Amino acid sequence: MKDELNITNKWICDKCQESLVLEKVKVRYLEGNFEVELLKCPTCKMVYINDDLALGKMLEVEKGLEDK
Amino acid sequence: MDLDKLLEIGNECIHSEPPVCVASCPVHMDVIAFTSEIEKGDFAKAYKIMENKIPFSRLIGKICDHPCESKCVRKDVGGSIKISELEKTVIDLGYDAPKKAMLLPKTKGNIAVIGGGLSGIVTAVELDKKGYQVTIYEKSSRLGGSLWDYEGKGLDSSIIEEELLLISKKGISVFFNTEVNEENLQTYIEKYDAIYLGTGYWSKEYDINPDTYQSDIASLFIGGKIQSKNNSVIHCVSSGKRAAVSIDRYITKTSMLASREREGIFETKLNYKIDTVKPIDVVKKTSSIYFENEAKKEAKRCLKCQCNECIDACVHMQRFNVTPDSYIRNINHNERIILGTHSANEMINSCTQCGLCKEVCPVGIGMKDIIHDTRESMVERGKMPLSAHDFALKDMSFSNSDYFSMVRKQPSKEDSKSLFYYPQIAFCGYTRGLYKGSGKTGFLFYPGCQLSATHTDYIGDIYKHLVGAIKDKDAQNDVGLYLGCCGAPADWAGRVDLMPQSVEKILNVWKEMGEPTFILACSSCTSTFEKYLPMIKTVSLWEVFDKYGLPEVAIKKGKKELSIHDACATRHDTQIHKSVRSIVKTLGYSIEELEFSKDKAKCCGYGGLVSCANKEQADDFVNDRITESEQDILVYCAMCKDAIVKGNKRAYHLLDIIYGNEIDQAVPQKMPTLSDRQNNRKRLKKQLLKEIWNEEVKSDLSNTYDFTLNISDEINEIIEKRFILVSDIEQVIHNSIKQKERFFNPETSDYLARLRIQNVTYWVKYEENGSDIVLKDVYSHRMQIVEE
Ligand code: SF4
Numbered sequence: 046m047k048d049e050l051n052i053t054n055k056w057i058c059d060k061c062q063e064s065l066v067l068e069k070v071k072v073r074y075l076e077g078n079f080e081v082e083l084l085k086c087p088t089c090k091m092v093y094i095n096d097d098l099a100l101g102k103m104l105e106v107e108k109g110l111e112d113k
Numbered sequence: 114m115d116l117d118k119l120l121e122i123g124n125e126c127i128h129s130e131p132p133v134c135v136a137s138c139p140v141h142m143d144v145i146a147f148t149s150e151i152e153k154g155d156f157a158k159a160y161k162i163m164e165n166k167i168p169f170s171r172l173i174g175k176i177c178d179h180p181c182e183s184k185c186v187r188k189d190v191g192g193s194i195k196i197s198e199l200e201k202t203v204i205d206l207g208y209d210a211p212k213k214a215m216l217l218p219k220t221k222g223n224i225a226v227i228g229g230g231l232s233g234i235v236t237a238v239e240l241d242k243k244g245y246q247v248t249i250y251e252k253s254s255r256l257g258g259s260l261w262d263y264e265g266k267g268l269d270s271s272i273i274e275e276e277l278l279l280i281s282k283k284g285i286s287v288f289f290n291t292e293v294n295e296e297n298l299q300t301y302i303e304k305y306d307a308i309y310l311g312t313g314y315w316s317k318e319y320d321i322n323p324d325t326y327q328s329d330i331a332s333l334f335i336g337g338k339i340q341s342k343n344n345s346v347i348h349c350v351s352s353g354k355r356a357a358v359s360i361d362r363y364i365t366k367t368s369m370l371a372s373r374e375r376e377g378i379f380e381t382k383l384n385y386k387i388d389t390v391k392p393i394d395v396v397k398k399t400s401s402i403y404f405e406n407e408a409k410k411e412a413k414r415c416l417k418c419q420c421n422e423c424i425d426a427c428v429h430m431q432r433f434n435v436t437p438d439s440y441i442r443n444i445n446h447n448e449r450i451i452l453g454t455h456s457a458n459e460m461i462n463s464c465t466q467c468g469l470c471k472e473v474c475p476v477g478i479g480m481k482d483i484i485h486d487t488r489e490s491m492v493e494r495g496k497m498p499l500s501a502h503d504f505a506l507k508d509m510s511f512s513n514s515d516y517f518s519m520v521r522k523q524p525s526k527e528d529s530k531s532l533f534y535y536p537q538i539a540f541c542g543y544t545r546g547l548y549k550g551s552g553k554t555g556f557l558f559y560p561g562c563q564l565s566a567t568h569t570d571y572i573g574d575i576y577k578h579l580v581g582a583i584k585d586k587d588a589q590n591d592v593g594l595y596l597g598c599c600g601a602p603a604d605w606a607g608r609v610d611l612m613p614q615s616v617e618k619i620l621n622v623w624k625e626m627g628e629p630t631f632i633l634a635c636s637s638c639t640s641t642f643e644k645y646l647p648m649i650k651t652v653s654l655w656e657v658f659d660k661y662g663l664p665e666v667a668i669k670k671g672k673k674e675l676s677i678h679d680a681c682a683t684r685h686d687t688q689i690h691k692s693v694r695s696i697v698k699t700l701g702y703s704i705e706e707l708e709f710s711k712d713k714a715k716c717c718g719y720g721g722l723v724s725c726a727n728k729e730q731a732d733d734f735v736n737d738r739i740t741e742s743e744q745d746i747l748v749y750c751a752m753c754k755d756a757i758v759k760g761n762k763r764a765y766h767l768l769d770i771i772y773g774n775e776i777d778q779a780v781p782q783k784m785p786t787l788s789d790r791q792n793n794r795k796r797l798k799k800q801l802l803k804e805i806w807n808e809e810v811k812s813d814l815s816n817t818y819d820f821t822l823n824i825s826d827e828i829n830e831i832i833e834k835r836f837i838l839v840s841d842i843e844q845v846i847h848n849s850i851k852q853k854e855r856f857f858n859p860e861t862s863d864y865l866a867r868l869r870i871q872n873v874t875y876w877v878k879y880e881e882n883g884s885d886i887v888l889k890d891v892y893s894h895r896m897q898i899v900e901e
């Protein structure tokens with residue numbers, strides 16, 4: 046999920062009006078616990094996930110864990 | 114799950130059984146591979162295939178007495194394949210001098226081969242290959258024995274000589290002009306680890322085991338003519354090969370008999386059917402042997418006999434390239450592994466449980482029940498992938514919630530008083546039916562969740578018609594209505610935890626209503642009731658229509674020809690097949706039966722929740738099905754119609770023609786979306802309660818929002834493909850506006866919001882123009898993101 050270092054990302058947090066920053070985020074599914082770098086709002090911590098990530102790598106990892 | 118029993122079933126599968134020609138060839142030359150290569154024109158490969166099983170194939174292939182041919186199944190449809198003639202041509206066109214083999218150390222033991230004739234030299238080279246030091250004792254001055262009888266009669270002396278050189282090239286020592294007889298045999302027995310005796314004649318009769326060629330002297334093995342007492346070349350070769358196996362086992366002290374049942378000629382379980390095979394005559398030779406093209410043509414006549422009945426009929430097996438033998442081995446492995454990837458999960462969730470394989474299998478193997486039991490076992494062990502059936506199960510729980518589920522008796526006579534006036538009572542069957550109300554629910558109309566969701570507007574009419582038609586002939590029995598889901602999705606998903614409560618619920622309603630007969634309109638309901646609720650008497654809506662009469666609708670009689678796609682779930686229900694056909698004909702349509710119909714019906718791809726678990730596989734099913742006929746398709750299951758329409762083929766539900774709804778040929782046919790379906794169910798319940806029972810659904814159960822959602826066709830397609838409901842999208846947007854939990858893109862002015870609903874996080878991208886929301890994208894993931 047590393048390749049999500051999206052420098053050209055234009056999204057800002059609507060509530061906090063902050064630009065997003067790349068930070069380690071915990072993700073969980075079934076028995077799996079990982080840390081990945083994702084973009085998030087530095088203030089409210091809301092994490093940004095785009096369609097490529099959700100339907101690509103994340104889906105792949107989900108399927109992999111489901112078949113474990 | 115009893116995996117050992119399962120493996121036994123797998124062993125019954127005859128997919129890998131050899132054709133009768135191979136089973137009748139004493140050395141089991143792979144005839145199918147052989148003729149296939151010839152057909153392709155690859156004679157070198159064909160020769161390699163011969164070489165694989167036939168020692169000295171360059172010689173033997175020319176003189177084999179071919180017991181295979183008399184057994185070939187082609188014999189009564191044009192004549193047996195000329196396997197031996199093909200071998201001759203293959204030798205001439207495909208022989209390639211063997212590469213110089215590396216000489217391996219010969220350390221496993223010392224063997225004497227007595228007699229350098231055919232069986233002797235075969236035994237010698239076979240043992241040499243296995244790593245033995247072999248010495249041949251030959252009483253004459255040359256090797257080859259009876260091979261020389263064919264000199265000039267099939268074999269050239271130069272080639273015999275060339276081939277026999279192999280013996281010395283391999284480093285096998287030969288003593289010529291050395292006669293061994295009964296008198297001096299003992300010295301050899303003492304000197305060598307084992308002896309092979311293949312002299313063609315021997316003065317003393319030994320007891321010889323016909324399976325191992327071992328004599329009553331443990332280290333003495335006897336084969337060839339002494340043992341077989343016949344002149345068959347290929348038997349002689351076979352006995353030499355088998356004796357070599359025995360000697361190896363004897364010396365390495367392994368079981369002499371284990372798994373050798375199928376050496377030599379054996380019976381294959383394959384019984385290849387020739388009923389539909391067109392006769393093609395044997396290709397005539399125009400010279401002493403076949404020319405290349407003649408050989409190709411003759412090889413093409415070979416039927417490549419193999420049992421492929423199920424895989425030919427099933428696109429699921431085709432997609433995963435399995436037949437039940439290998440399928441079951443995969444399941445076995447999947448069930449047994451503790452750590453590591455359950456790589457068969459996807460396959461197991463891609464079977465529609467349609468049952469066709471069992472119908473076509475000559476030995477009656479069916480995957481349906483096996484797949485069902487496997488899925489249950491996966492659920493029990495917590496190994497069923499969550500995402501595979503999640504949407505369908507949520508949809509099922511929606512259908513069994515108050516949004517849709519309801520049970521009502523026929524409106525009582527008392528409650529219907531206001532209707533009993535002229536002309537209503539005279540001309541409306543429904544009103545008359547109410548007037549005859551007995552209070553005893555003899556029938557309960559159960560349209561099912563999918564028909565109600567996709568053919569919503571028929572349900573009320575059908576109900577009224579049933580009341581009128583049934584009460585007219587059977588005044589005793591009122592007709593009630595029950596909306597809900599039969600539990601088929603839980604059954605397909607192997608949800609042992611959900612199924613009992615679903616069954617229980619239906620059973621209770623049945624008891625409370627005084628044990629009425631259920632009128633079923635969905636094929637999946639029919640099979641679910643049969644399987645889980647055998648105590649409940651059921652009848653199909655189509656049978657009721659056929660028996661009590663069709664609704665009177667002013668329809669222009671169709672002149673069309675339709676192909677009937679029978680529902681796989683009702684493949685054994687001949688009564689349904691009959692009723693449906695009778696109705697179709699009554700309505701003036703003609704029928705073009707599909708090749709796979711009635712008990713051989715093919716699945717539309719919805720069965721087994723495959724469209725939910727593996728979209729591409731479901732597409733295979735529908736594509737396979739719709740190419741079977743040019744005609745528009747007639748179905749009597751709502752999900753079949755859904756699948757076929759989505760496959761871009763026109764489909765009529767039986768109700769469409771009963772109610773005279775012609776399909777507009779000019780516009781593409783459309784089916785309700787997943788969200789539409791839930792809304793339709795809600796709407797149906799509300800409407801029926803109001804119209805028939807005069808009840809108002811007090812609180813509208815659905816939410817209303819103060820924005821309007823605009824969804825383009827393109828986005829709608831994405832939503833459907835990703836199994837997302839509009840109601841969930843609305844929740845995300847609502848939350849994002851209220852909580853300001855959303856991202857904003859100043860360049861495009863789009864918002865992007867997320868919300869976790871149950872076990873899924875939904876992301877919605879939209880544009881906001883006042884209260885107008887334009888949907889730009891929707892996606893979801895199951896992984897949970899910890900926002901901290
Ligand atoms: S011709 Fe002989 S070697 Fe060839 S397949 Fe037939 S029996 Fe076997």
Ligand code: SF4
Pocket residue numbers: 132133134135144145184185186187194414415416417418
């Ligand atoms: S048709 Fe071909 S595969 Fe079948 S028995 Fe004859 S040679 Fe063998």
Ligand code: SF4
Pocket residue numbers: 426427428429430463464465466467468469470471479480481
């Ligand atoms: S999809 Fe049908 S025919 Fe194919 S394996 Fe499953 S039950 Fe058998």
Ligand SMILES: [Zn+2]
Pocket residue numbers: 058059060061062063086087088089090091
């Ligand atoms: Zn923020």
